[in-house]
Amino acid sequence: MEPILEISHLSITFIQYERGIHKRELPVIKDLSLQIEPGQIVAAVGASGSGKSLLAHSILGILPYNSRMSGTLKYDGRPLTQERAEALRGREIMLIPQGVTYLDPLMKIGPQIRKGKRDAGIRERCRAALKRYELKEEIEEQYPFEISGGMARRVLIASAVTESPRLIIADEPTPGLDKKAAGRILGHFRELAEEGAGILFITHDLELALTVADRVAVFYAGETIEEADASDFKDVEKLRHPFTKSLWHAMPEHGFHPIPGSQPYPGTMAKGCPFARQCRKCTILCREADQISLKPYRGGLVRCLYPGKEEAK
Amino acid sequence: MILQAEHLTFSYRRRKQECILQDYSLSITSGERVGLRAPSGRGKTTLCRLLAGYEKPQQGKVLLNGKALSSFRGVCPVQMVWQHPETVVDPLLQLGVTLNEAGKPEERLLKELHIEEGWLKRYPSELSGGELQRFCLARALHPDTRFLLCDEITAMLDLVTQAQIWNFLLEEGKQRDLGMLIVSHDDALLQKVCTRIETLP
Amino acid sequence: MKPQNQRRNTILFLIVTAGVLILITAAGMLLKDQAVQTNFARKNLAPSREFLFGTDWMGRDMFARTLAGLSLSIRIGLLTAAVSALIALILGTACAVLGRAADAVISWWIDLMMGIPHILLVMLISIACGRGFTGVVAGVALSHWTSLARVIRGEVLQLREAPYILTASKLGVSKMQIVKNHMIPHLLPQFVTGLILLFPHAILHESSITFLGFGLSSEQPAIGVILSESMRYLTTGRWWLALFPGLSLVCVVMLFALLGERVAKLLNPASAHE
Numbered sequence: 001m002e003p004i005l006e007i008s009h010l011s012i013t014f015i016q017y018e019r020g021i022h023k024r025e026l027p028v029i030k031d032l033s034l035q036i037e038p039g040q041i042v043a044a045v046g047a048s049g050s051g052k053s054l055l056a057h058s059i060l061g062i063l064p065y066n067s068r069m070s071g072t073l074k075y076d077g078r079p080l081t082q083e084r085a086e087a088l089r090g091r092e093i094m095l096i097p098q099g100v101t102y103l104d105p106l107m108k109i110g111p112q113i114r115k116g117k118r119d120a121g122i123r124e125r126c127r128a129a130l131k132r133y134e135l136k137e138e139i140e141e142q143y144p145f146e147i148s149g150g151m152a153r154r155v156l157i158a159s160a161v162t163e164s165p166r167l168i169i170a171d172e173p174t175p176g177l178d179k180k181a182a183g184r185i186l187g188h189f190r191e192l193a194e195e196g197a198g199i200l201f202i203t204h205d206l207e208l209a210l211t212v213a214d215r216v217a218v219f220y221a222g223e224t225i226e227e228a229d230a231s232d233f234k235d236v237e238k239l240r241h242p243f244t245k246s247l248w249h250a251m252p253e254h255g256f257h258p259i260p261g262s263q264p265y266p267g268t269m270a271k272g273c274p275f276a277r278q279c280r281k282c283t284i285l286c287r288e289a290d291q292i293s294l295k296p297y298r299g300g301l302v303r304c305l306y307p308g309k310e311e312a313k
Numbered sequence: 314m315i316l317q318a319e320h321l322t323f324s325y326r327r328r329k330q331e332c333i334l335q336d337y338s339l340s341i342t343s344g345e346r347v348g349l350r351a352p353s354g355r356g357k358t359t360l361c362r363l364l365a366g367y368e369k370p371q372q373g374k375v376l377l378n379g380k381a382l383s384s385f386r387g388v389c390p391v392q393m394v395w396q397h398p399e400t401v402v403d404p405l406l407q408l409g410v411t412l413n414e415a416g417k418p419e420e421r422l423l424k425e426l427h428i429e430e431g432w433l434k435r436y437p438s439e440l441s442g443g444e445l446q447r448f449c450l451a452r453a454l455h456p457d458t459r460f461l462l463c464d465e466i467t468a469m470l471d472l473v474t475q476a477q478i479w480n481f482l483l484e485e486g487k488q489r490d491l492g493m494l495i496v497s498h499d500d501a502l503l504q505k506v507c508t509r510i511e512t513l514p
Numbered sequence: 515m516k517p518q519n520q521r522r523n524t525i526l527f528l529i530v531t532a533g534v535l536i537l538i539t540a541a542g543m544l545l546k547d548q549a550v551q552t553n554f555a556r557k558n559l560a561p562s563r564e565f566l567f568g569t570d571w572m573g574r575d576m577f578a579r580t581l582a583g584l585s586l587s588i589r590i591g592l593l594t595a596a597v598s599a600l601i602a603l604i605l606g607t608a609c610a611v612l613g614r615a616a617d618a619v620i621s622w623w624i625d626l627m628m629g630i631p632h633i634l635l636v637m638l639i640s641i642a643c644g645r646g647f648t649g650v651v652a653g654v655a656l657s658h659w660t661s662l663a664r665v666i667r668g669e670v671l672q673l674r675e676a677p678y679i680l681t682a683s684k685l686g687v688s689k690m691q692i693v694k695n696h697m698i699p700h701l702l703p704q705f706v707t708g709l710i711l712l713f714p715h716a717i718l719h720e721s722s723i724t725f726l727g728f729g730l731s732s733e734q735p736a737i738g739v740i741l742s743e744s745m746r747y748l749t750t751g752r753w754w755l756a757l758f759p760g761l762s763l764v765c766v767v768m769l770f771a772l773l774g775e776r777v778a779k780l781l782n783p784a785s786a787h788e
Contacts, residue, residue, distance in 0.1 A: 017521050047443055047471040150353035175468060178352040178498050206472055207499075243473075250476035252501040258476035262427060265441060367680055388686035400677045405699045411678075414695070415685035455685065 002077060003035040004167050004198040005059070010071035012054050012063070025068075028054055030223045032071070033294060036167070036198040041189060043201040043209035043230075046219025047263060052202045053098060056171045059200075060095055061085030075167070090115070094165040096157050098172040103144040103152060110140030113159040122162065129158040132188065150177050157185055161192065168192060168199045174208065186212040206233075206247055218244050221263050221274035224294065227301040240302035242279050273305065281306065314343045316391060316460045316492055320373035321363055323356070333359050336373070339511065341460065341492040346483075348507035349496045355513045357496045358396075361462045364494065365393035377460075388415060392453040396465040398445035402437045408448050409433030418451045425481055426451055443474035450478065454485065460492040468498065479506050524776050531773045535588060538766065542585020548575060549582035549735040561754050568754040571747065576740075580759045583737035584766055586730075587717045590651060591770075594720070595712040597655035599662060603705060606666025607697075610674060621667070627660045636719050637728045650729045654716050662708040669704055673697055703781035710774035714767040721763060737763050 010033070014026040028051035036042045046052050057063045059073060061082045073080040075088065089095070104112060113126045130137060133154040144152060157173060170189065174182040189199050189212055203209050209216055210233050217224045218241070226241040233239065236248045246259045261278040272287040273279070279286065286305055294303045317340040324332040333356035341347050351357050362368045364375055366382050366389055375382045377390060395401050402411050412418060412433065426447040437445060446466060453461060463482075467475035483506060486493055497503050503510055553573035561568040567576035609620045627635070640653035673679060679696050683689075723729040724738025732739050737759055744755035 023519060023521075047441055047474065148353070179500070181353060182498075204469055204471060207501075247472045250472040252476075252499070252505040256476050256480065256505055258473050258480060260427065260477070262444060262474065262477075263441065263471075265439060265444075365684065367684070386686075389684045392684065393681075395677060395681075401681050403678045403682075403696050403699075406695065410695070414682060414687050414691075452681075452685065 001037045001039075003037045004076060005034075005036040005200070006074040007032060007034045007059075008072050008074075009033055010055075010058065010069065010073065012051065012058060013068045015066050015068065028067075028222055031291060031294070032224055034200075034217055034224070034227070036200055038166070038196045038198050039193050040215065041193050041199040041201055041213045043203060043213035043216045044219065044224075045203055045206045045209050045216055047204055051222055052204075052219060053171055056095060056169045056200070056202055059085070059169060060089045060093065091163060092166045094160040094163065094168050096160045096168065096170040096173045102156060105144050107143075108140065109142055109144065109147070109155055113140075113155065113162055115159070125162045126158075129162050133158050133184070150181060153177060154181070154185070157188070161188070164195075165192075166197055168197055169202070170199065171202045172204070173201075174203070174205070182208060183211070207251065218247070221265070223274060223303060224301075225275065225303045227294070229300065232300065238298075240297050240300055240307050241275075241304050242281060243275050246278075314378050314459050314492065316341045316364065317376045318360070318364060318373070319376065321360075321370045321375070322372040323359060323363060323368065323370045334363070334370075337514070338373075341494055343459065343490045343492045344486075346486065346493045346495060346506060346508045348503035348510035349494060349513065350498070350500065350503060350510065351513035357513060358464050360513070361393050361464045361494065361496060365389065365391050365462055367393070388455050388457045390457055390459040391462065392455065392458045392460070393462040393464060394446075394449055394453050394466045396468055398442055398449045399437060401449055402445060404437050407434055407436060408440070408445075412448055412452055415452065415455055418454070419456075422451050422454060425485070427477070443470045446470060446474075446478065450482070458491070460494070461486070462494045462496075464496045465498070467502075475502075482506075521780070524780055528773065528776060531769050535766070535769060538581060539585045539588045542581040542583070542588075545578040545581050546735070548578040550574065550733075558752060561758070567758040568752075570743075570752075570755055576755065576758060579735045579740055580737070580762050582735040583740055583759060584762055586734065586736050587720060587763070588766065590654070590720050591713045591717040594651055594654040594658065594716040595709055597651075598658040598712055598716070599705060599709040601655070602659040602662035602666055602708065603701070605659070606663040607670055609663070609667040610670035617667075620663075624660045624664055627657065632657060632719065633722060636723050637726070640723055640728050645728060646731055650720050650723065653723065653729075654719050658712055658715055658719075662705075662712065665704055665708060666701060669701055670697065673700055707774060707778040707781060710770065710777055713770040713774070717763075717767055717770070
């Protein structure tokens with residue numbers, strides 16, 4: 001099927017001033033390629049602070065002023081320019097944002113969900129959306145400060161689905177929600193996908209992503225190091241990158257065994273594989289290599305010079 | 314030592330309708346790791362804030378070995394670790410300064426938490442959430458700390474970092490006979506790390 | 515096109531502006547004697563190469579008088595802005611730290627001060643303090659702190675609730691340490707910007723009340739004095755007496771305003787990386 005969103009070789013760099021007047025460039029996302037087909041849920045999973053939110057911002061055309069983007073974005077087969085992004089967002093492309101601060105504190109909930117429109121149709125859809133998330137009707141007349149964080153999050157999601165979006169970008173939609181509420185929202189994502197929307201689910205929570213996603217892209221230090229089917233995570237042997245495997249082993253139900261060390265901050269690595277310091281199978285070549293490219297391997301994609309070396313002991 | 318919450322009732326002033334906590338009691342003894350689970354919006358974070366002395370309950374008291382917690386001077390023996398480490402470190406200070414503010418932590422702690430020498434000279438905006446959380450832990454594990462309240466401390470971190478931090482905390486808790494309150498949405502995690510699990514009403 | 519290093523440009527601009535202002539101040543101080551020197555042999559000369567701004571009816575060099583006036587204005591501005599900003603810092607912090615009652619009293623006081631037209635207030639205080647130098651300084655300094663105090667109060671209120679400050683106090687860090695390490699560095703940008711943006715106000719108000727006769731005495735070569743004296747000669751066609759001093763006053767005030775704006779932009783995290 002024709003992908004609804006096609007990201008190829010996307011890189012995002014921040015331009016910052018260090019102390020004084022020296023400028024420096026901070027690469028936050030490097031060489032990211034991702035495709036989302038209608039009806040598919042793709043999860044982008046990475047540690048907090050790894051620049052995943054910027055991925056969402058770049059698709060919506062709301063990157064901060066001091067960032068620069070390279071690579072191409074295609075929506076529905078045509079390049080997604082700034083003008084197009086502005087025209088489409090809020091209509092076909094919907095953002096479910098991370099923070100409850102995205103709600104206007106001075107506007108009642110109802111009008112916010114209806115986005116200022118007043119016809120009977122939108123009222124009906126608004127009421128249906130609230131009901132779906134077990135929000136009482138009275139909430140329409142309340143202001144954001146009067147509701148709890150978890151409710152606010154459900155309001156944000158309800159407001160995104162009152163239109164009929166073709167691409168939904170959910171940026172950490174569930175922290176602050178308990179398992180049950182999170183499950184309900186993810187279930188709703190599934191329904192939307194079945195109605196034909198493509199969904200990009202950005203999260204730090206791999207376990208949660210696995211419960212709903214079709215495909216999973218794993219971030220490490222600003223790069224996607226592996227793209228796999230969600231079902232591959234059932235069996236550690238099917239995974240491709242050593243970091244993905246260590247994620248698997250670190251899950252509480254799989255032994256809770258961490259590998260030592262920590263992810264380098266994006267931009268601190270001059271060259272070589274970013275995972276080199278934590279990888280047990282690291283070679284001199286790994287440390288010296290230029291940008292390693294994402295390559296197909298066993299039905300997925302992996303960014304590693306020697307995938308599968310681990311099994312070869 | 315024993316940390317007791319007796320008949321706590323609390324509501325935020327601006328939300329007039331309902332109490333967040335009503336007549337709630339809980340006690341934690343040293344060496345215990347009490348898990349706390351509840352649906353969102355039921356006051357788990359508020360309970361932590363009350364137990365650590367950041368808020369005062371409208372009714373009831375928080376006692377440490379029978380004495381009111383607010384009567385302790387200097388370093389509070391009950392320390393809280395927050396969900397979002399980036400809000401708990403001063404953005405304008407080098408992390409080394411923040412870390413040493415309440416006295417230098419032991420070298421051993423820095424080593425076991427994998428805090429690298431170079432990070433001490435950096436500013437909070439230059440480190441990831443997982444790295445910042447290690448600083449917050451090192452700071453909260455002051456020698457005088459007896460109880461540690463962990464409010465979703467690894468909810469925003471990746472699985473590897475989560476496992477590293479909990480393996481460290483379990484070991485440290487055993488050695489120092491710390492009492493812990495562990496708040497999490499993740500049942501698998503609670504099962505793994507807690508000695509007893511409570512549910513908020 | 516290579517992206518420009520905006521920050522370097524801004525810092526260069528700041529240095530040049532500050533340099534110009536310092537130069538004017540120093541030159542005015544050096545030319546003080548020349549500014550009051552009378553020479554009836556050369557009275558009422560139009561601007562020429564020798565006397566750039568012309569001379570007045572007593573044969574005084576208007577260029578020297580203007581510079582001396584500006585210099586005086588800048589120095590008074592510096593003093594009053596500094597005193598004002600200090601009052602603002604102390605009261606703003608007191609508001610936020612001393613509790614509800616103090617907050618209510620000070621906030622009420624701020625509202626009251628802001629409710630009275632500035633120029634009226636400056637005049638009243640100046641007259642009450644016996645006019646002259648002390649009158650002007652007291653008048654301007656005691657009336658300009660209100661808006662900055664309000665900003666600082668808001669900032670401190672917010673800081674007090676910041677998790678990193680709460681945590682520091684739970685870790686036994688003393689109140690003084692917290693103020694020194696956590697509060698002041700956060701307040702500094704607001705304070706510096708507020709201080710610089712107070713200058714143009716202070717200078718203009720000083721000149722206005724001197725012009726109206728409630729400020730500096732007429733022997734002093736102040737811009738307000740120069741302008742009010744020149745009014746009598748304007749109708750006789752000696753336009754240069756008012757035009758050049760007036761224009762230079764506007765320029766100095768604009769320089770300060772620009773300086774403040776740029777500093778604000780530099781210190782504001784939302785635009786610091788442009």
